[in-house]
Amino acid sequence: MPNPTAAMLVIGDEILSGRTRDANMHFLAGALTEAGIDLREVRVIGDTPQAIQDAVRALGAAHDHLFTSGGIGPTHDDITADNVAAAFGRAIGVREDARAVLQAHYDRAGIELNEARLRMARIPEGAELIDNPVSAAPGFRLENVYVMAGVPQIFEAMVASVLPTLTGGAPLISRSLTVERGEGDIAAPLADLAARHPALSIGSYPFQRHGAFGVNVVIRGQDAAEVDAAMGELAGMVG
């Protein structure tokens, strides 16, 4: 059975302006690969209602799962929840269970649950809350879209609570070999190897270190025995 597919949508002007370097894409990519879910596409867009709605519709329809990051805080530029709701034609408003989670959190901290913070309890109709063990304000799942925070510590905690609920396919086995030669020297044998193993993904990643060229060759696949066999052939060809 083929693995489930996924896409990710990173939302935030601060990424596109270069102010902030996104960390969530790399984290999610690794976590999904381990879980046997194929991440097929990531889009990064700004805090723009139409861009969010268009991307949620397109990526949600094209993949089994869509994960979003960013734009669910208390300020005026946090517009993800409203636009995910709009993408599905759902109503959105403050929900009592989300308000209760926030109320308990801020009561413990002795902080007022003011109108801005209450924005974080706005949840689209029919959505399921995603637990936030760091700062209480929940994410949510609406259909196959998982809406999560942009702050990496919170994003990672939300992913940890969501992933076990998804049915993953076979995890991808990955083996790598560092070859101290130019990429062009091993391109022909690599192409032969790839042709002999169409079920495997064979990638080559050149580097330059202390003035010398080298290549990290990575062989990935779901069948560990075939990955190991191909790695043996590779070592024989370039070793």
Place this chain on the structure above:
Amino acid sequence: MPNPTAAMLVIGDEILSGRTRDANMHFLAGALTEAGIDLREVRVIGDTPQAIQDAVRALGAAHDHLFTSGGIGPTHDDITADNVAAAFGRAIGVREDARAVLQAHYDRAGIELNEARLRMARIPEGAELIDNPVSAAPGFRLENVYVMAGVPQIFEAMVASVLPTLTGGAPLISRSLTVERGEGDIAAPLADLAARHPALSIGSYPFQRHGAFGVNVVIRGQDAAEVDAAMGELAGMVG
């Protein structure tokens, strides 16, 4: 006059599998902002012909400039040039000026320009070469699409040679203020400030440091005087 707009397409299975953490998006975002070009969207896709062609067509048509990163090396999984050519319905083959650049480079290094390396001289019809001062193999511009290497050192060098040829709008001025309060405490004054200055982009980026919450507020705009005025109002409201 509004700034020119841009999109970026990052191509490579290794990014989506989590093996490699992309660095080029963050670099390009900063460089474009400095040059007064608005980066509106980034897509990350795998080494898949149809995905590359679809994304090149969609993003190239929607923006003034499209920058791609990755997939122009000598190996079988380097398929970017062929699929950018296909997206524009152009022929592609080894071009003599590109071959001459590679031949000179490998002659100097005493390395054979073999068939695999010669793949890097395949350039779509009508394209203009982009200089690669690091490892010779050129990138290219075809219409409004700039095709560049994935290795960060080479990508950055190619961006440096491309950027001066583009007409940028006014560079974005950016000022920031760190506020040692919870984001929810300043959300209402921030929304007021944003409403009073529709020409500015006002973002708030929460952090947690040594157990205390704080917010970096960033005000961006093309008019330095208005940015400074808004920053003064902000300091008065939350200081």
